[in-house]
Amino acid sequence: MERGMISVDRWAEGSQVYFLTHLHADHTAGLSSSWKRAPLFCSRITAKLFPPKFPGFDLSLLRVLEIGQWYSLSLVSLSTGLETRIEVIAIDANHCPGAVMYLFRGEFGCMLYTGDFRWEVTCKIAKVGKMMLLGALRNDKVDTLYIDNTYCNPSYSFPSREVAAQQVVNIINSYPEHDIIIGIDSLGKEDLLLYISKMLKVKIWVWPERLQTMHLLGLHGNFTTKTTLTRVRAVPRYSFTVETLEGLNTMRPTIGIMPSGLPWALKKDGCKDKSCGLPSTKTEMGICLGINMPNKYTNNIEKHHQYIYTVPYSDHSCFPEIVEFVKLLCPSHIKGIVSSSSSYIDPCYYLRNIYGTSSLYKKPEIKEGSGRVEGKHESTLACDGCIEEKKRKRIKEYQSCLHKTRVSLLRRFKCGVKLINED
DNA sequence: GCGATCAGAT
DNA sequence: CACATCTGATCGC
Numbered sequence: 001m002e003r004g005m006i007s008v009d010r011w012a013e014g015s016q017v018y019f020l021t022h023l024h025a026d027h028t029a030g031l032s033s034s035w036k037r038a039p040l041f042c043s044r045i046t047a048k049l050f051p052p053k054f055p056g057f058d059l060s061l062l063r064v065l066e067i068g069q070w071y072s073l074s075l076v077s078l079s080t081g082l083e084t085r086i087e088v089i090a091i092d093a094n095h096c097p098g099a100v101m102y103l104f105r106g107e108f109g110c111m112l113y114t115g116d117f118r119w120e121v122t123c124k125i126a127k128v129g130k131m132m133l134l135g136a137l138r139n140d141k142v143d144t145l146y147i148d149n150t151y152c153n154p155s156y157s158f159p160s161r162e163v164a165a166q167q168v169v170n171i172i173n174s175y176p177e178h179d180i181i182i183g184i185d186s187l188g189k190e191d192l193l194l195y196i197s198k199m200l201k202v203k204i205w206v207w208p209e210r211l212q213t214m215h216l217l218g219l220h221g222n223f224t225t226k227t228t229l230t231r232v233r234a235v236p237r238y239s240f241t242v243e244t245l246e247g248l249n250t251m252r253p254t255i256g257i258m259p260s261g262l263p264w265a266l267k268k269d270g271c272k273d274k275s276c277g278l279p280s281t282k283t284e285m286g287i288c289l290g291i292n293m294p295n296k297y298t299n300n301i302e303k304h305h306q307y308i309y310t311v312p313y314s315d316h317s318c319f320p321e322i323v324e325f326v327k328l329l330c331p332s333h334i335k336g337i338v339s340s341s342s343s344y345i346d347p348c349y350y351l352r353n354i355y356g357t358s359s360l361y362k363k364p365e366i367k368e369g370s371g372r373v374e375g376k377h378e379s380t381l382a383c384d385g386c387i388e389e390k391k392r393k394r395i396k397e398y399q400s401c402l403h404k405t406r407v408s409l410l411r412r413f414k415c416g417v418k419l420i421n422e423d
Numbered sequence: 424g425c426g427a428t429c430a431g432a433t
Numbered sequence: 434c435a436c437a438t439c440t441g442a443t444c445g446c
């Protein structure tokens with residue numbers, strides 16, 4: 001029987017060491033306060049944010065990995081009983097506070113697990129990350145790349161977060177008398193809120209738990225839990241709905257802003273929301289944005305409702321960034337770590353031509369069923385670029401048959417992999 | 424009764 | 434619609 005060695009963002013039993021890329025809930029499913037299977041490696045910031053998320057957790061299990069530093073771990077191959085060493089380095093993933101990618105070296109070769117990441121080469125942090133990654137790789141080639149394929153589709157392209165942040169500021173400025181609410185998650189988008197706070201010289205309201213997170217991150221001056229101090233509030237995304245906005249507007253004029261990737265741009269025509277009553281989103285965009293904002297910043301803003309704007313502020317890489325990243329690394333194998341409806345069948349299907357389009361890049365050699373990964377990353381979900389058309393079609397039909405079962409399976413193994421010994 | 428997991432909504 | 438999160442129902446001990 002195969003035994004586990006390393007798990008990343010996966011918390012079931014069977015591994016000797018566990019790695020956490022960041023603290024978003026879909027990467028911690030299965031982790032709990034009572035979890036105590038083995039040492040848990042993470043970044044310093046993640047370790048700092050960890051206790052309030054898992055009160056009572058045995059913190060002696062946490063192992064902090066400093067970013068950019070190699071660590072060597074001694075593991076036991078349970079099938080052979082022999083000691084084997086692996087090396088690991090954490091690199092800033094530029095996703096949310098504490099988020100890192102992990103580069104592993106060991107008997108399994110060279111493996112990079114990006115976790116959720118944004119490869120925004122125009123930004124300083126990403127440039128540092130790039131240098132660090134290239135430095136860590138030296139002349140090694142990545143054998144297997146586990147990549148954040150959330151937006152691994154040519155339809156997804158969005159501006160830098162700096163540009164998107166300015167779009168948000170412009171929207172707020174165009175409603176000087178309105179209250180503003182911004183939908184955010186329990187972690188992430190801090191830079192956006194800081195930018196708004198600094199540009200508009202306002203504090204931003206957050207809910208109490210979120211203020212605690214801000215304080216743990218060392219952000220003290222820009223946030224408040226007192227509603228009276230500001231017209232700008234950041235609210236949990238799940239409570240950000242059309243109904244909420246309509247309710248708020250019966251009391252005070254309020255505009256909602258949803259910073260998010262760009263899925264809605266795929267929508268063809270009209271607004272599905274019946275309460276919207278608009279003939280088309282494009283028309284509405286023209287009316288709402290034409291006057292107040294310079295063109296440079298309005299390319300991707302969408303207004304889907306009388307009170308709601310969507311701004312393409314994304315903590316995931318868009319498609320051109322994913323392509324850039326894959327071209328840089330030239331990995332032998334690629335596997336997507338996210339299974340969502342849009343990238344469900346073959347998450348990296350659209351990457352298949354990257355090597356082919358440039359003679360500089362070697363065509364990847366695909367070994368099917370290499371069997372290093374368990375969980376949701378079964379062979380049918382691996383996005384090996386060179387998989388033949390016939391096989392893909394077969395898989396598609398198969399998955400279509402099993403759709404219901406599969407969806408529930410995918411939910412269970414949403415993120416994370418277990419890397420196992422090859423016996 | 425509690426935590427873990429799942430389905431559904433937001 | 435995506436992603437990430439929440440709530441409430443159900444399962445298993």
